[in-house]
Amino acid sequence: MKAILVGLGSAGFSWYKRLKERGLLAAVVEVDPAMKIKMGDDPFPFYTSLEEALETTQADFLVNVTSPMMHTKVNAAAFDRGLAVLCEKPISFDYQESKEIVARAARERLPFMIAENYRRMPYIRKAKQLIDAGAIGAISSLDIQFYRYHHVQRRYTVHILDDIGVHHFDLLRYFTGKEGTAIQAKLFNPVNGWQEEGAVLSAYAFIELEGGITAAYQATIASKGTETPWSGNWRIEGTEGAIEVRDKEIYLIRDHMAVKVEDLSGIDETDTLTEFLASLQEHRESETSGQDYLKTQALVHYAHVASATGQMQAILVPQMKENGEMTA
Numbered sequence: 001m002k003a004i005l006v007g008l009g010s011a012g013f014s015w016y017k018r019l020k021e022r023g024l025l026a027a028v029v030e031v032d033p034a035m036k037i038k039m040g041d042d043p044f045p046f047y048t049s050l051e052e053a054l055e056t057t058q059a060d061f062l063v064n065v066t067s068p069m070m071h072t073k074v075n076a077a078a079f080d081r082g083l084a085v086l087c088e089k090p091i092s093f094d095y096q097e098s099k100e101i102v103a104r105a106a107r108e109r110l111p112f113m114i115a116e117n118y119r120r121m122p123y124i125r126k127a128k129q130l131i132d133a134g135a136i137g138a139i140s141s142l143d144i145q146f147y148r149y150h151h152v153q154r155r156y157t158v159h160i161l162d163d164i165g166v167h168h169f170d171l172l173r174y175f176t177g178k179e180g181t182a183i184q185a186k187l188f189n190p191v192n193g194w195q196e197e198g199a200v201l202s203a204y205a206f207i208e209l210e211g212g213i214t215a216a217y218q219a220t221i222a223s224k225g226t227e228t229p230w231s232g233n234w235r236i237e238g239t240e241g242a243i244e245v246r247d248k249e250i251y252l253i254r255d256h257m258a259v260k261v262e263d264l265s266g267i268d269e270t271d272t273l274t275e276f277l278a279s280l281q282e283h284r285e286s287e288t289s290g291q292d293y294l295k296t297q298a299l300v301h302y303a304h305v306a307s308a309t310g311q312m313q314a315i316l317v318p319q320m321k322e323n324g325e326m327t328a
């Protein structure tokens, strides 16, 4: 198996090292030639033109680590050549575009996975395993807190939900195994935030999920206080107990007694690349496939609508129609 890596920015360079280590790298595409210096003396072909790379390189799949507004263009070019794609989150900043590219991959039976890595953190996997084993009974409500100060140079305008909250919304679906039904949200720039045109640094959201589950979400990347991990801190209330995932540690609370869960054994610790390769070999849909991840993107989309209208919004979960298009 060989891959074309597209995008050699900060996340792209991590992918570069990962693909190189596993002997999977065929070529690199990056529009900014200055980025080539990151490759040192490595012999891999480097292109500034995606078309030229696709024309001249034998590859089985493409890894898309470009800026989010470029994702669809790159994914579509790969699909034109019948290549499978492993793409960084989000599918696209544009929800309609996300639906169209997911529908295309499904229609043409092209493997398309979003590299959602937060689900694969060991303490997240363990918490999910405990929930599934009934450690807290049925989930009733979730409380998610995400606080960081993250003011960095990037080539696109930062948006707390599209850029980072999408991970948390995906975890919400992962932990509960349920889809969102309604959402209320306020997306805004806090008083202590910095000035950046179009940037949205903070979010509050209240989400209802199937089965009467509720979630309260608060997030900011302009926090001056103690930071949470990137995955946030989670309080998951159940009918028989609660789980708290705090600073990457898990606490199981039953009868008001908290026990720290130290043993993380027995979980699937594979990363997104391993999952993608396994799905190709086994001819099955991957975890966080485009079709699945679109339901996470739906939560982000309806949060935007709710914030813009100031109204609670019903969430229409996207599904493939018989004519090969997406609903909602």
Ligand SMILES: NC(=O)c1ccc[n+]([C@@H]2O[C@H](COP(=O)([O-])OP(=O)(O)OC[C@H]3O[C@@H](n4cnc5c(N)ncnc54)[C@H](O)[C@@H]3O)[C@@H](O)[C@H]2O)c1
Pocket (backbone or CB within 6 Å): 006, 007, 008, 009, 010, 011, 012, 029, 030, 031, 032, 035, 050, 065, 066, 067, 068, 070, 074, 088, 089, 090, 115, 116, 117, 154, 155, 156, 163
């Ligand atoms: N999963 C995670 O935890 C995580 C963390 C950081 C970033 N990301 C994601 O990774 C992606 C890249 O983020 P980043 O922080 O590396 O951004 P970045 O701006 O540092 O890098 C993006 C790179 O893509 C290049 N590029 C843009 N259009 C291109 C094209 N058509 N062909 C080739 N190269 C092109 C740019 O020149 C740039 O070097 C984003 O989708 C982001 O959301 C994911």
